[in-house]
Amino acid sequence: MSVTHTLEADVLRRQDPQLADILLGELERQSTTLQLIAAENYTSPAVLAALGSPLANKYAEGYPGSRYHGGCEMVDVAERLAVERAKALFGAEHANVQSHSGSSAVLAAYAALLRPGDTVLALGLPYGGHLTHGSPANFSGRWFDFVGYGVDAETGLIDHDQVRTLALAHRPKAIVCGSIAYPRHIDYAFFRDIADEVGAYLIADAAHPMGLVAGGAAPSPVPYADVVCATTHKVLRGPRGGMLLCGADLAERVDRAVFPFTQGGAQMHTIAAKAVAFGEAATPAFAVYAHQVVANARVLAAGLAAEGLVVTTGGTDTHLITADPAPLGVDGRAARGRLAAAGIVLDCCALPHGDVRGLRLGTAAVTTQGMGEKEMVWLAATMARVLKGETESQKVREEVRELAGGFPPYPG
Numbered sequence: 001m002s003v004t005h006t007l008e009a010d011v012l013r014r015q016d017p018q019l020a021d022i023l024l025g026e027l028e029r030q031s032t033t034l035q036l037i038a039a040e041n042y043t044s045p046a047v048l049a050a051l052g053s054p055l056a057n058k059y060a061e062g063y064p065g066s067r068y069h070g071g072c073e074m075v076d077v078a079e080r081l082a083v084e085r086a087k088a089l090f091g092a093e094h095a096n097v098q099s100h101s102g103s104s105a106v107l108a109a110y111a112a113l114l115r116p117g118d119t120v121l122a123l124g125l126p127y128g129g130h131l132t133h134g135s136p137a138n139f140s141g142r143w144f145d146f147v148g149y150g151v152d153a154e155t156g157l158i159d160h161d162q163v164r165t166l167a168l169a170h171r172p173k174a175i176v177c178g179s180i181a182y183p184r185h186i187d188y189a190f191f192r193d194i195a196d197e198v199g200a201y202l203i204a205d206a207a208h209p210m211g212l213v214a215g216g217a218a219p220s221p222v223p224y225a226d227v228v229c230a231t232t233h234k235v236l237r238g239p240r241g242g243m244l245l246c247g248a249d250l251a252e253r254v255d256r257a258v259f260p261f262t263q264g265g266a267q268m269h270t271i272a273a274k275a276v277a278f279g280e281a282a283t284p285a286f287a288v289y290a291h292q293v294v295a296n297a298r299v300l301a302a303g304l305a306a307e308g309l310v311v312t313t314g315g316t317d318t319h320l321i322t323a324d325p326a327p328l329g330v331d332g333r334a335a336r337g338r339l340a341a342a343g344i345v346l347d348c349c350a351l352p353h354g355d356v357r358g359l360r361l362g363t364a365a366v367t368t369q370g371m372g373e374k375e376m377v378w379l380a381a382t383m384a385r386v387l388k389g390e391t392e393s394q395k396v397r398e399e400v401r402e403l404a405g406g407f408p409p410y411p412g
């Protein structure tokens with residue numbers, strides 16, 4: 001089944017051509033430009049089919065076998081399947097698959113373990129902490145007392161000495177490890193030791209690396225953290241959504257923190273799509289994909305460094321790269337605009353060394369398309385041509401269109 005086919009054949013085209021045009025326009029954009037946003041990917045047609053299924057109609061407050069609403073016999077099976085697949089995929093004793101997003105999952109983890117006013121130690125926002133790790137603009141910064149650790153200004157690596165010093169000084173109720181922009185593996189054993197030393201819970205916000213964990217291409221936080229929060233999109237390649245993993249001892253607290261404490265009825269079409277994605281992520285093909293994501297990111301990072309960009313930490317262990325384009329004469333914001341005009345879509349982000357805006361990019365989506373190291377070499381050189389102003393963005397846009405045309409995300 002192809003997405004174009006679905007849309008063209010679908011009633012949507014007849015009933016609401018205006019919206020059908022918008023969807024097809026987005027499909028065209030995703031098919032003719034390169035998606036290097038580190039948090040994005042292309043879900044499979046099977047995941048899209050589950051999202052667009054009649055399960056979207058069903059109200060299902062509660063958990064399988066214990067719902068407020070009637071008629072839940074089929075969605076109960078879907079949710080149990082998603083839970084069992086998540087537990088098997090990540091080797092967890094308990095999984096909750098109802099969180100509507102990664103942020104909702106983090107909120108539920110805090111609700112399960114903390115009380116308002118508690119102290120929490122997390123990576124500071126300027127160093128790659130997420131909004132839910134203490135931003136004053138977010139519930140987390142308003143309801144908890146966040147202390148931020150940082151990264152070494154020279155190496156860009158998490159400053160473990162500082163983490164320990166801050167943990168001993170502030171005695172937090174929870175320590176959060178996880179980031180929106182950290183390109184290296186996180187040393188979960190280190191964080192577990194510190195948490196034990198100060199009597200804190202350890203919460204791993206593994207939204208970014210969880211797909212790599214599923215494919216065996218990154219270490220798992222599950223054996224170390226009290227609660228693991230993650231998104232089901234990003235490298236994991238499922239629908240937009242969140243999930244929580246924990247031991248049996250915390251299962252009831254986590255479930256009650258999701259529903260009824262922070263959410264209402266579960267979105268059963270999304271839960272079904274999560275089940276599909278977990279099934280896909282358990283296949284040998286997904287393990288090959290996850291390792292290729294990392295191999296591609298390493299080649300891309302090396303290529304960008306060779307072109308003169310300053311790549312944070314000197315490379316990557318994951319799908320994610322952050323880099324300062326300043327040596328090419330352009331700051332992060334201008335670089336993002338120039339690259340977007342050329343059809344290369346990525347983000348700006350704060351860089352660890354001071355108040356600098358750099359670029360954040362990832363290889364999850366282009367790897368799903370089937371691109372490999374050869375294309376990453378081309379991409380690094382092409383990005384440098386654009387940033388140095390050597391080639392008109394419009395000319396590169398045509399080259400990008402041609403490359404993308406050879407790797408359709410939804411063939412047919």
Ligand SMILES: Cc1ncc(COP(=O)(O)O)c(C=O)c1O
Nearest residue numbers: 039101102103130179180205207
């Ligand atoms: C580490 C981390 N936590 C939480 C989130 C939030 O996920 P969502 O956008 O689904 O709320 C993200 C998303 O990028 C993330 O990277």
